[in-house]
Amino acid sequence: MLPVIGAVVTYLGKDYATSDPAGPRECDEYPFASTYEGAGQHSKEPSAPKDNFSALPIPKAQNKAGGTILALFYDKNRILHGRDPKGKEGDAYLMAIDCHSPAGQSCTRYCSTPTGTST
Known part of the structure; x- marks a missing residue:
């Protein structure tokens, strides 16, 4: 079982995908599973935090x-995944997420990958 699905099952139960009358659900995770900051990071790098x-x-x-x-x-920006034969990480990118709080205040979050830093 993938770490993300295991976490959701632990907290919401095995029927999490079918328990909503509005329709079927799937696990969504952040950081994205496709990044080195994602749920699979620990399986690639055992020293990385687990379930982060x-x-x-x-x-x-x-x-x-x-x-x-x-x-x-990823395709449009030619973001490459993985490491080269010498172990160098793939392409990093910066993501800015603009959000608005219920009080109307705006905020911005920046995340980069695969280095694991975020602010």
Whole structure:
């Protein structure tokens, strides 16, 4: 079982994907599973923190759409995944997320990968 799914099952139960009357759900995680900051980081680098991610079940269609958009971002920006034969990490990128709090205040979060730093 993937770490993200295991975490959601632990906290929400085995029926998390089918318990919402609005329709089927899937696990969504952040940092993205496709990054070195993601849920799989510990399996690639045992010294990395284990279970260092957030997960939440969201509608299956939204999760699929988000994955498609992320894949297009990687492709359009030629983000390379993995390490070269000498162990050098793939391409890092900076992500700015603009959000608005319920009080109307805006905030920005910056994340980079695969270095593992965020502010």
